[in-house]
Amino acid sequence: MTVSSEYSLEHLISKRAAGRKKIHFATALTEGAPHGYIPHKEPLYMSGGMPNVGFFPVDSISVGVADYPFQKQFELTHSNGSLEALSKDLKKLDVQAESTKKVEIAKIGTDKNLIDIRQGLQYSHWNGMEQLLEFTKDFITRTHPPAHSDWSTILTTGAGDGILKCMDSVLDKDDVVLMEEFTFTPSLMMIRETGATGVPIKLKVSSDSEGIDLEYLTDLLENWETLKPGLKKPKALYTIPTGQNPTGLTQSLEFRKKIYALAEKYDFIIIEDDPYGYLTLPPFKQPEGTQSLDEFLTVDEYIKDHLTPSYLEIDTSARVLRIETFSKLFAPGLRVGFIVGHKRLIDVIAAYSVIVTKFPSGVAQTVLQNVLFQKFGGVEGWLQWILKLxxxxxxxxxxxxxxxxxxxxxxxxxxxxxxxxxxxxxxxxxxxxxxxxxxxxxxxxxxxxxxxxxxxxxxxxxxxxxxxxxxxxxxxxxxxxxxxxxxxxxxxxxxxxxxxxxxxxxxxxx
Ligand SMILES: Cc1ncc(COP(=O)(O)O)c(C=O)c1O
CATH class of the missing domain: 3.90.1150.10 (Aspartate Aminotransferase, domain 1)
Incomplete structure (x- = not known):
């Protein structure tokens, strides 16, 4: 579904972000060519400060990769007890047992899916390298297909960076963002960085709860002027909807639909920060619960029956920004994540990236993309690794x-x-x-x-x-x-x- 052209997000974008202008110093001759101009067939590139690949001191990168979590520790220690049982189970489940254990990254390669050193260690586009951006789009299409088609992705240096960039794109000084009363506190610091205020929403911290106290939130929004005199109406909700940090609680799809209806009614953006959503856990059962791994799923079963749908999947008015990260699924030190959202918002975020981070480390992107493709063979294989995790x-x-x-x-x-x-x-x-x-x-x-x-x-x-x-x-x-x-x-x-x-x-x- 394409979002109607009458629908506009402009009023939800911060003035600071909307006013940013990119300044290019390299000559980009696109219009106004004088009469008789003929472009040269073989121009020499002497404009950008991009050192030729020959100047790079690295000729190859070799990455050893595990087949299942804790493999190395298990091989080193031949540990006893339950770790052994777990490792054996995971080994049995190893659908790619014969797959490559070494990912070799060449100085100059030929495979279009892979990033070679010439590309990976060079300057690149601030949205991220094309191959990895393609992966993020394929991954989201497979796991959380958005309800509209006007979406795109941009790489970040992890979810933390993603949060800051989402906040910057929406919040001006004195704006208000709603957030779970117990939350990932660095987000609060990022909100303050924009001059906005984070207003806590009550949570129900109990076994039968889905987190946000919906009655409280509905009442708060209905009676905002009385309950929060002097504060502007909320421009966004920041939520960690799955395996919430710190409570561990998860919002069901039905619950999300109710929150989304409030977002439409009161016209705010939903910033969905979801580092934990893929690590789904079936209900704990006594007494065999200590070690049983018999319930291993296919990727299709996992997506259909276990993965809680993202807010993206009900986002018919394109007001959701989803923050993803590879920190918990690959490794935090990688510093790579991405944001999914309406193209206009992604463009606004890109304009901020140019000033603050440019693109995530080329080494990180190169290692990630090559491991994703050479070791795991793309989205399906990556999801199989997630199932092992x-x-x-x-x-x-x-x-x-x-x-x-x-x-x-x-x-x-x-x-x-x-x-x-x-x-x-x-x-x-x-x-x-x-x-x-x-x-x-x-x-x-x-x-x-x-x-x-x-x-x-x-x-x-x-x-x-x-x-x-x-x-x-x-x-x-x-x-x-x-x-x-x-x-x-x-x-x-x-x-x-x-x-x-x-x-x-x-x-x-x-
Ligand atoms: C809810 C939440 N958001 C963001 C982050 C930061 O993730 P990253 O390491 O990708 O910046 C964390 C990390 O613990 C988190 O719990």
Whole structure:
């Protein structure tokens, strides 16, 4: 579907972004040719400051690539116990066992899908290298096809960069953006960078919740002038809809439709930040949940039945900017991500990229594109890698939840554990007695966790406004991904639960 030409996004674009003008210094002779002008057949390129590939000190790049997560650790340690079981399972699932283990990047190559050193280490277009941009479009078409056809993509240096660029494209000084009250706090800093204000929306942090308190949001929008006197009407909603950071909660498609209807009614943009959406997790089941990986999916099944649709898929009025990243699926140090949205918004973002970042590192783009194509063979193979990651995530999530729910703190009803449907965050809600000063007790409990040797994030640390959210800040964010081994996941859960037990036994004192 093409968005109607009468529909305009202009009023939602920041004045700063709309007013940017690109200044070109190289002569681009496009019009006004004098009579008798004939272009030279073999002009010599002496305009751009692009060093010839012969000046580059790198002749080739060789990248060794794993067939499944933790492969190297497994080969090195021949580890026992559940990691071994997991590795064997993942090996069995290795649909590309015979595929290449080394990705060789040539100085000058011939395959159009690949990026050679001549291209990769050279200056390139600020939207990103053509091959990788093509990949992002194919990937989105396969996983989250937008509801309109006027969309495009631009590469970023990760989701963080994507957030800043989306905020810049929409927000002027004194504008307002709605955000989940507990959120990825760097986004708040980026909003402030534009001079705009982030207004928190209440969340429901519980097992049966999809995150945003819809009643609260509807009422807030309906009665904006009364409830937020002096503040402009919101220009955007920033949301992390799947495996939300920090709560781990996920909005269903039905839920998203309701939020989207509000966006249309009150005319705001939805900025969907989704680093975790592809890492879907089936519901945790006791008791076999600790290791079972029998539920391995085909890519078709995964997309049809497991992947929660993006806001893009219901975006009939082209008001969604989706932020993607390779940080959690490939590696954070790569610093590559991309934004999907209406072409006009992507152009506006490109004009900002020219000034702040240009394009993501050529080395990063080159390594990424060549691994995606030489190792994985493109979109389908990449999705198969994501399925393997997903299996390893399920395994670890199961270990953590199994251990937490066996612990006496859980058995005694001192904590609730929220089973995430996606991502890497498990929220543990502390069931303080009614009337507890949550903020005070969380501050004390932080010391207890530290003394027990487990580092976790209090939800309150990720509040947009600590005072506003104090009563709902009785939860901690635990993540099962940074640890080295299964044994560490189990030990981390034990320490966390024991610290809670101790804290409650001492009457909520250290
Ligand atoms: C919600 C959210 N957005 C963005 C980011 C940043 O991602 P990147 O490393 O791609 O900049 C993170 C990282 O933790 C995140 O949780």
């Amino acid at each position: 997903r299996s390893a995530y399920i395994h670890r999530r199961n270990l953590l939840l199994h251990e937490l729910t066996q612990a006496s703190a859980y058995q005694k009803g001192l904590i609730d554990v929220i089973d995430p449907q996606a991502g890497m965050f498990v929220s543990v809600v502390l069931k303080f007695p009614e009337g507890t000063d949550v903020s005070e007790k969380i501050t004390l409990l932080n010391w207890k966790f530290s003394a027990y040797g487990v580092s976790v994030v209090p939800g309150l640390n990720m509040a947009v406004d600590k005072e506003f959210s104090a009563s709902r800040g009785n939860f901690y964010r635990l993540t099962f991904v940074p640890l080295n081994t299964d044994a560490e996941v189990i030990e981390g859960a034990k320490r966390f639960a024991a610290a809670v037990d101790d804290f409650f036994a001492k009457g909520l004192e250290f």
